[in-house]
Amino acid sequence: MAESQNVEWKGSWRDEYLKWICGFANAQGGTIYIGMNDNGDVVGVSDSKKLLEDIPNKITQSLGIVVDVNLLSKDGKDYIEINIPEYSTSISYKGVYHYRSGSTKQVLTGPALESFLNGKRGVTWDNMPIPAFTMADVEEPIISRFKELAAKKGRIESSLLEEPKEVLLEKLHLMSGRYLTNAAMMLFTKDPEKWQLGAYVKIGYFETDADLMYQDEVHGSLIELVDRIVELVYLKSKRYYGQIYFS
Structure with missing residues (x-):
């Protein structure tokens, strides 16, 4: 067994490893072994019974999640195995979101954090609302071209194609509440770069x-x-x- 994207060895327990557990939970899950050196040799822990109580409690109190914490033994030396599953919801440690990437732990900020949180919520960029893009920006010639193509392919009911653009876009799930989405902006204006740089x-x-x-x-x-x-x-x-x- 070697260290990898999903396996980490630690010689002894430190509370800062709660950040690593947070990172594994936000990524693909993983396992941390306490009492193993950088070569993967078991060096053991002297307070294994106390750790079996302290580690699960600290994880639950700090991260709000439950993981499996197991006591293992090799050559008369005790060591701890912490199995962290991947969580479908976002997990933070003291308000900071950590993420396991390769063999490193990253702190998510800015666009990376926004993308991560949206992904956990099941929200993608294309269905996010864009308040600056309004129904007045939807161009009639492009709507007409869309209806022409849709009618030719027969993938949309003809009755829907006769509806005004406001009804059509809502039925096509191109609105989020009272706002149009990024997908609507990319589809129905000849200059999407006005709202999204690099949209070409x-x-x-x-x-x-x-x-x-x-x-x-x-x-x-x-x-x-x-x-x-x-x-x-x-x-x-x-x-x-x-x-x-x-x-």
């Missing part, structure tokens, strides 16, 4: 892994981008033979 597609051709021969940018709503990208890739691929990437 780059297409490039590499003759080798390092030599970029050309690069094009495609801007517009997602509905418009599809046709433009296919057309551009087709035209460029007729001229060049090589690898095409999307980003």
Whole structure:
């Protein structure tokens, strides 16, 4: 058994390891062994019975979770195994969110924390509300193009396509409460970059892994981008033979 993304060895118990337990709970879960050195050798703990009481209590009191804490023995030396499951809810230690990444413990802040919390809540970027984008920003020509494509594919009831855009977007779950979502913004305005920087597609051709021969940018709503990208890739691929990437 070696240290890995999900296994950590500690020579003795310290309360700061509650942060590591928090990190495992927020990631994929894991196991911490108390009484093992950096080489994976059992060095033992002298207060195993006390630790069996203290560690579970400290975890519950500090993190609000319950984990399995087991007493193991090897060559007459006691050591502690702490099995931490992955939690579907976000866990914090003294208001700070820790996360196990590789063999390190990261403190989540800023956009990383926001993304983590939204993920635990089952919220993704596309269905988050965007108050600055209103129904007045939804462009009628793009709505009409969407209805045309939807009618052609037959994936949406024809009666719904006859509804005004306010009803249509609500029925398509593109509203969160009284606000439109990021998905609605990406779909129904020709300039989504006004609300989301970098909301465009780059297409490039590499003759080798390092030599970029050309690069094009495609801007517009997602509905418009599809046709433009296919057309551009087709035209460029007729001229060049090589690898095409999307980003």
